[in-house]
Amino acid sequence: MGDGNSDEIEEELVIGLARVSWEKxxxxxxxxxxxxxxxxxxxxxxxxxxxxxxxxxxxxxxxLLV
Known part of the structure; x- marks a missing residue:
């Protein structure tokens, strides 16, 4: 896996996590x-x-809510 692909995956993960509602x-x-x-x-x-x-x-x- 090259750095470019890794960066794309990381960006996708960050975007996905930002969509989740979190309780801090x-x-x-x-x-x-x-x-x-x-x-x-x-x-x-x-x-x-x-x-x-x-x-x-x-x-x-x-x-935990399932």
Whole structure:
């Protein structure tokens, strides 16, 4: 995949995401030692290191509309 094709796909993804209605939820990890790794914490990539994000995942499960 060349850079041009990658850019086109990225642009299509951005346009598609912009069409989705989103509810913004602020998440704070100010007291976390890993606060600069917020995306990894939210995803609970490693349960031992990122367990603080489990509440975020539970919130998503509780409020997921199918």
């Amino acid at each position: 939820v602020d998440v704070s990890f100010h007291s976390s030692k890993l606060r600069f790794a917020a995306h990894s914490i939210i995803q609970v990539k490693d349960h031992y290191m990122h367990s603080e994000g489990a509440d975020v995942i539970q919130h998503m499960i509780d409020h």
